[in-house]
Every structure is written in C-alpha cells, then in structure tokens.
Amino acid sequence: MNEHRDDDVLICRCEEVTLGEIREAIQNGARTVTGVKRRTRAGMGLCQGRTCERLVQQILRAELGNAPEEIGTSTVRPPVRPVSFGSLVGDEGGKL
C-alpha cells in the first residue's frame, strides 16, 4: 500500500536497518527504543544510536501514538564513545 512505499528508507546507517524492518519489529511487540534495538539492531552500531535514536523514537510515536516517557531512550552504556581496550587497561596492563 501507498502508506508503506517508504519501507526501504534507511533509518540506522551503521547497521543498515530500514523503516520497514522497524515497522515489522513494532508489529512483533516492540514498544520502546530498546525493544526495536534488540529486534532490528538499530542503535547497536558504531555510533551507538547517536544518529538513529531520534528517528526510531519518532517512528514509534507515529506507529503507536504513545507518549515520549513510554518510548524511552535506549540505556546509555559505557563507554560513551568508542575507546580502545588498550587505553582502558592503563598502568597495570601497559602503555596508555
């Protein structure tokens, strides 16, 4: 149907997730940003959702009409930016 002609639009660039896949996840029970993330990988990429999270929130709102509090943001997980394993180790494991 016309309504879904934009299903191919890419929403999460890091993980190459389309609008259609996000709509399908919502049909399968996703109600939150985290629910969409686990079902599609949107938000699991290198930028950890910095680019796509707002779009995912908007799609959830458009599809379900729920309030922002219910949709949530994805849990902020450390590190906030990618960091090398080596730099984490510091003194006890070698050079910083």
Added chain:
Amino acid sequence: MSAFDAIVVGGGVIGTQAAYHLFKEGLEVALVERYDIADGTSSHCDAVVLIGDKMPGIDTEQGYASIQRFKEIVQEVPYDFEFKVRGLLYVCETEPEMEAAAGYVADQVRDGYDMQMLDTKDILAREPYLAKDLIGGFWSSADATLNPYKLCYALVNHMRAQGAKIYDRTNVTGVLLDEKRRVKGVETDRGTLLAKNVINCGGAWAPELARMAGCDLPIQPRKGLCLISEKAFPICSQKVQEFGYMMSKFEGINFTRNVSERVARTNVAMVIEPTDADNFILGGNREFKGFDISAEIESIQAIAERGIRFFPILREMNLIRAYAGVRPYMPDHLPVVSEVDNVPGYYIAAGHEGDGISLSAITGKMIAQLVTGKPTDFNIDKLKYSRLQKGGKSIEQ
C-alpha cells in the same frame, strides 16, 4: 477471565522454551511477562550453548541433550536465532591448569564426549591471534552458539502466529490456590488468569514468584559483565576461554592464577566469542552485587586487561558497549526443574546460573514432560525442588 491448561510466568529463554514445548504438546498455553519478551537476563548475557563448561555427569548430560534439541528446533521454527555449532577452545597458562584440564577431559571422554588435549602449536593453528606463550588447552567439538533474545522472539513469534496467548507487559502479583493448596491460576495487574498448572520461569526473580505460592527458593543474582567490540576482522573463529574460567564458576577447583589484584578482586576470567554481526563479546566475571547491573569501570578494565593477555591484538581494537546482567545462581550449581510436592500444579524451572541459554531447550522439553505426566528424557531427581528441603522444612539461605 480466561482459562488455560498452563500459565508460564517469565519471558526469558527458559519461559519461552517451556511455553513452546507445552504448546507443542497441544496444551492451551499463556505466557506472561511483566516487561517485553527477553527483557531480563536473557538479553544481558553471552550466547553460548556449551558442554565444555559443565561438570561431568548430569550437568554435561543436560547440556548435550539441549544442543541436540536445538538442532531440531531450528527445523521446527521459521525464524532465525543464529544457532551454529562452532566448538569451544580452552587455553591454559600454567602446568597446574594443564593437569586439571587433562583430568577434566579424561572424565568427559570416558562419558563419551568428543574432547581432546592440545599443545601450543595446535591452539595457535586454530587461533593465530592468541598470545604465543600459552602452553596448550583443549578442544570440545559439540559446543554451539546462538542469539538468546532472538531465540525468545523466534519462539514467541511462532507461538503467537499459531494462536498461543502472549501477555507481555503483564505483571504477575499472586498465585491462586484452592483449599488443598492446588494451583488455580495467577493474579496479574491486568486481571486473573486461570490454569491448573503454573510454571515459574522467573530467573533471578523466581524467589519472589515462589513466595507467592508459599515456597522458599535460594536463588541469588550473580552479576556478570560483557564488553562488545566494534565490528572488526575476525580475530577468533569460535568461543575461546581460559581454563581459569572453571575456577571462577565453581568454587571447588583449586589452583592459583598468576593475575593482577584487579583481575582477582573482580573474579574475571577471559571468555571471547564472535557474533553474527562481526563484533566480539569479551567477558567475563562473576560477582554477588544484588540486582545492580551498572557496568563498573574497574570490572571493565579487568576484563580488558585479561582479554589483552590472551589476545594481545585487542589492545588496538575499540570497545563500543559494556553491559551487565544477573545470573540466577543456585548454591549447588544445579537448576530446579520440578513440581513442588506440597503445591500440586506449581512448577519451577529456574536457577540455571550461567547455563540458562545452553539448557533452555532441554529444560523446556522436560517441563512439558512433567506437566503432561510423561517420563522425562533422563532421570532428573537431582533437579527436584524437594532436594532443598530437609524433613519437609525448607532450608533458609
């Protein structure tokens, strides 16, 4: 009010498998989960389905049977959950570890499992990016991996499509019993559901649910942390873990590792596995910290340190995410898969600690066998709830 043959409480790997196997037996099943499917420990964990981290005997027997059952489920369910038999490589740092490993492998081989000891050359041939100073290890061929939350979604999507009732975002607040303490159903924040059989698959939260039926359950949350790397070229092609992992899991194994204070304090042992999305999951540790699942920097650092010790190439690679979960820990390292004797119709399938993903298929199958009165695939007396009770009285933690 809706009536069912069985109500499964908990939408993690154990609950979805129990519901699936009951549904397959032709029962009217309701699956009740207070949040989203797989919101508990089953989305805060690694992804391996192992025999090579289990004690010889029923522990390994269940693990092996589960892997065989997973191979069938892949054919039965039309959704992918990334199941693959990849094998498991253990690596050893010291002679005492090699000796302990050789004893373990001999026991498992005697029971018929395919495991073999390896020397430095062999382990480097399998994993060229391993540190060059390791003295050997062993290989177990039957071990597999899968994506745990995709497994939950696959089973739920399949059941829903076939007409099973899935009540997500529904919190169970009570268990209904008749005057003979027989199960009648459950109370939820969205109304009453009736059934003669209720299965508690609450994972680390199972004790709360058990209390609603007047039962004590000594499960405790045992925290573990995982680090996810960026997508990268394959630095390992299967699950690799240090033999010291056995020591962090079971208290009974005695040898001392040559590790930093930080690693000892946080009880870290290196485990690494590739994922389908070309990231790596690096772990892991075991600590008792209640239900707190924050990712502490000291534990992150210790896991990174131990990872680099075994895979020096990790030093240059990026960490993009760290998360923690709580394993449902039982003091005797065996889950409860059992009806509760003095509450007919009340079943418990919980307490799988670090093996819930592995054991979910066989646990689900055996719960369906118990509920429908069929003989179980093998003798599971050791998993009975009654083992926790002495002279009819339950043991307090």
